[in-house]
Amino acid sequence: MAxxxxxxxxxxxxxxxxxxxxxxxxxxxxxxxxxTSPTTRGExxxxxxxxxxxxxxxxLPLNLGTIKGYKIRFQLYTVPGQVFYSESRKIILRGxxxxxxxxxxxxERLDANIESIEDLQENLREYDYSFADLPYVLQLNKxxxxxxxxxxxxxxxxxLKGEPVVESIAIRGVGVMETLKQAAKxxxxxxxxxxx
Amino acid sequence: xxxxxxxxxxxxxIKKILSELKEETGARVALIVEKNGQPIxxxxxxxxxxxxxxxxxxxxxxxxxxxxxxxxGEQGFALMFNEGQNENLHINLIERKxxxxxLFDKRTSLGxxxxxxxxxxxxxxxxxxxxxxxxxxxxxxxxxxxxPFEDISEDDIExxxx
Numbered sequence: 001m002a003x004x005x006x007x008x009x010x011x012x013x014x015x016x017x018x019x020x021x022x023x024x025x026x027x028x029x030x031x032x033x034x035x036t037s038p039t040t041r042g043e044x045x046x047x048x049x050x051x052x053x054x055x056x057x058x059x060l061p062l063n064l065g066t067i068k069g070y071k072i073r074f075q076l077y078t079v080p081g082q083v084f085y086s087e088s089r090k091i092i093l094r095g096x097x098x099x100x101x102x103x104x105x106x107x108e109r110l111d112a113n114i115e116s117i118e119d120l121q122e123n124l125r126e127y128d129y130s131f132a133d134l135p136y137v138l139q140l141n142k143x144x145x146x147x148x149x150x151x152x153x154x155x156x157x158x159x160l161k162g163e164p165v166v167e168s169i170a171i172r173g174v175g176v177m178e179t180l181k182q183a184a185k186x187x188x189x190x191x192x193x194x195x196x
Numbered sequence: 197x198x199x200x201x202x203x204x205x206x207x208x209x210i211k212k213i214l215s216e217l218k219e220e221t222g223a224r225v226a227l228i229v230e231k232n233g234q235p236i237x238x239x240x241x242x243x244x245x246x247x248x249x250x251x252x253x254x255x256x257x258x259x260x261x262x263x264x265x266x267x268x269g270e271q272g273f274a275l276m277f278n279e280g281q282n283e284n285l286h287i288n289l290i291e292r293k294x295x296x297x298x299l300f301d302k303r304t305s306l307g308x309x310x311x312x313x314x315x316x317x318x319x320x321x322x323x324x325x326x327x328x329x330x331x332x333x334x335x336x337x338x339x340x341x342x343x344p345f346e347d348i349s350e351d352d353i354e355x356x357x358x
Contacts, residue, residue: 006204190198
């Protein structure tokens with residue numbers, strides 16, 4: 001649920017990076033954190049297990065700039081991808097304004113992607129959020145690895161509603177900002193429609 | 197509705213209640229967070245603590261505790277208290293939608309914070325009820341003065357990334 005504060009002239013929205021475990025969700029946030037000025041972003045908070053896997057969530061507050069004098073701020077969250085953290089994923093999705101699905105392009109992770117997309121839809125349904133109306137971007141990550149499924153094949157399997165697709169190598173930053181831009185754009189356009 | 201508008205009048209009322217709570221208890225900070233993690237308003241010295249991060253973590257904490265409550269067959273735990281060596285954090289829910297967090301140290305006591313937080317919560321509840329009613333009534337009438345989105349273009353959004 002976006003928060004509009006006319007007195008402070010700011011808008012804060014929430015984007016959640018969703019996807020299977022070890023798919024690169026945290027890597028996306030780390031890249032954004034490392035490549036934005038400290039004046040425009042807050043701390044990257046990570047709640048990890050000892051093995052450096054996301055236990056609960058990561059969150060990065062980001063100021064994108066201003067539109068019509070309003071500060072446009074986003075809170076970027078990741079969910080823990082491992083299957084058994086379903087309850088945590090549901091919690092993080094509460095009040096979401098946009099979702100980036102980070103798919104792992106490796107052939108052996110195809111089923112995990114599908115399972116995670118189904119989990120996303122199930123969790124959205126539990127909140128009565130309409131997936132059809134949700135700003136949603138599909139990121140095909142790890143395109144540099146040797147054993148990847150072709151982008152066309154992945155699109156056939158994973159595109160659900162004509163969402164924007166970005167091919168990425170998050171660890172090198174390829175496609176990371178583009179993904180964020182696409183998601184931010186969809187969120188702002190949706191808010192524009194709703195506030196009319 | 198997928199957004200919340202903090203109208204100026206209510207925003208100032210919320211800030212005033214937080215400021216009074218801070219003064220009455222001698223707490224360091226009083227903070228209101230929406231349950232999804234959005235920081236609404238605060239009063240006090242944050243000393244470089246990022247309120248957005250604090251809001252996310254407080255909300256995450258509350259959400260995890262609620263999950264725990266459900267698991268135990270409880271409707272929820274309305275109050276949480278974290279005790280540190282120097283700083284303590286008192287957290288309680290307002291209308292099950294907002295979270296009041298009070299950060300305090302040894303200069304005050306848990307009992308006083310708890311009592312005043314309860315009183316402040318009653319006042320805040322009224323403001324939020326008023327705010328919601330106002331949003332229902334006015335959001336469609338919101339003109340350019342309040343909304344930055346009336347004539348936002350794709351170009352404006354593109355510029356954010358340049």
